[in-house]
Amino acid sequence: MTKQTRTSERLRAGVLPDPTHIEHLIEQACDIAVVVDVQGVVTGISVNSDSASLGCLDHWVGRPFDDFLTEESVSKFHDRVARMRADTALVPRPIEINHIDNAKWEFPIRYSLHRIANTGAILMLGRDMQPFAEVQQRLVREQMARERDQQKLRGAETYFRVVLEASDTPMALVDPESGRIGDLNSAAAELMGGKADLLTGSAIAQAFEGRRRSEFMDALKSAASSDEMKGVEVVARRNGRVITICPQFFRASGDLVLLCRMATLEDVDAGGAELANTLSSLFASTTDAIVLVDLKGVIREANEAFLVMTDAAQLRDIKDQSLSEFLSRGAVDMKLILENTIKSGRLRSYSAQLKSVVGTRLPVEISAAHLRQRGGDMGLGLIIRDVTPLEQGAATDSSAMVSDDAMKNVMDLVGTASLKELVSATSDVIEKMCIETAVQMTNNNRVAAAEMLGLSRQSLYVKLRKHGLLHSGDE
CATH class of the missing domain: 3.30.450.20 (PAS domain)
Structure with a gap:
């Protein structure tokens, strides 16, 4: 089969003029060709194979052309055809109309109209305008987006100027x-x-x-x-x-x-004097102890509340001493406070016991913050709060130190074991709880936990293994 024959078969659907001499023209000049007779019925149609978006439109043949036009395009098309037939010398201008198909599909086509001699039919050569329409839609969307961006920019500028002036x-x-x-x-x-x-x-x-x-x-x-x-x-x-x-x-x-x-x-x-006076008044009159220490834990400044807690007569009695001397666990507490505060910038709710200069002890809760400025490091600021009422309330409940499940397990042994065995089981429960608490307080720092418990590092590992607290990979 020759190329001409294949082209002819592809172009012909219904009745079109013999395309022997015009198939190349139609192929190159248009995306769609439609023949409409005097009654407005489609008698032939050809769709360029390169216009895949149009699909197959052979079902138009034998049906009124108006069935495939939008409402506004019907009157435009009939008006143009009427003027063309009324004046045979008139060369009609191209017309752009919108097609519909299958009730939903809509696409614009720009047609040039040509008379077919001795038949009254019209040959319409169309160019698919859908790509141009899509470009126009993108331009419209971009324009709308640009306008929205400009509105946002104007709004942001308004906010900026209002805040600047206010x-x-x-x-x-x-x-x-x-x-x-x-x-x-x-x-x-x-x-x-x-x-x-x-x-x-x-x-x-x-x-x-x-x-x-x-x-x-x-x-x-x-x-x-x-x-x-x-x-x-x-x-x-x-x-x-x-x-x-x-x-x-x-x-x-x-x-x-x-x-x-x-x-x-x-x-x-x-401004600086007012702020300094306010902070100085707060420092002196607050009921919580406030202490300023350097990065080694040496006391640089303390308020009256701290002097009361430590039974110190005046600031010079405690100044330049290490704060660890006033903590029950001494260097262990001080090391934990310094390391955690410097690492994270602040420390909250650290429970400890404060020792006075005469040896009395006071349960306290310590909050700390790392003080820095552009000129350098200022050390740590600590707020120490007396929690004696809380400790007394907790002490009234004798079972508060041991979990309910642990106590139940021990009580279940009464009558089944000797007192010595019961005491041994209770000691194991308390020992496990103390080790868990020490490990938690030191953020799993085994060396610090051992120091806190008064154990060697090796003894701590033995007890961790004994109570099942040593996870795989920790050894």
Whole structure:
């Protein structure tokens, strides 16, 4: 079979003009070809094999063409055909109509209309517009998405400006390269003696006395990069006020920006003095003991409540001594507090006993925090709370130290074993509970647990193995 014959068979469905001379034209010029007779019935159809999205439309043959048009396309099609038949010299313009098929499938086609001589029928050569429609839909969706993004951006900018203006702290955003003010709030403009709209976009160095731009920007960058909270002291050119600028770097959309917070020396001194007085009053009057120690556990400062708990007459009696001397388990407690606090930054609810200088003991609960600042490490701050009422309440319940299941197992032995055996079983239960508690308190640190229990490391491993507390892989 020749290529021409195969093409002819593929193009013909129903009755089409003999395609001997036009099959190549139809193949290259259109995606779909339809012949509609005078009554508007489809007498022939051809679909280009490259237009797979159109599928097979042979079932259109013998049915009215209007059955496969959307409602708005029917009137458009009939109007164009009527004008074409009324004026035989008229060369009709292409028409774009929307087809429907199987009640759901809809696709747009752009047709050029051609008269078939002596028959009154019309040959319609169409180009599938669905790819163009999809591109248009994507463009519309992208445009809508862009508009939504712009609305979000405008909303974010509004939030930023409202928050910036509502802040009582004078702030300015400065480009670290050009040294120009990108934005600032009214508080900063007032402090600098100008107006926000006039200062925006100007060089920040121009607002201060005796400052060259390059020198001033180097000072701001150096302060922002420093580990210490250093400020740059300047004098406002317009009002002569002494201002301290505390710059800080942050990155926005890949660009570095300087956030410059400003304050007068009066504000800095007043704020710092007020906070210091408040903390000093809290430190002195609280009923809980507060102790400041260095990283070795040596006492640097303590409040009156700690002196009362330890029966110390004055601070110099306990200052520069190790806190471990006032803990019942001594170095073991101190080591656990230091290691866990430095590791995680804080420690809460550590139970211990506090020893006074005269030897009395007090049950306490200790919370600790690792104190740090940019200048260096300040040590640890500990809050020690007396829990004597809680301990007394717990002591009234004699079975609180032993679990109900363990006590039941022991009581079940009464009558079946001697008193010596019963005491031995009870001792094993208590021994197991003490070992479990020590291991838990030391976060599974076997060396610290052994020190806490007064055992050697080897003895602890023997007892762990005895009570089934030594898991596989721990040995």
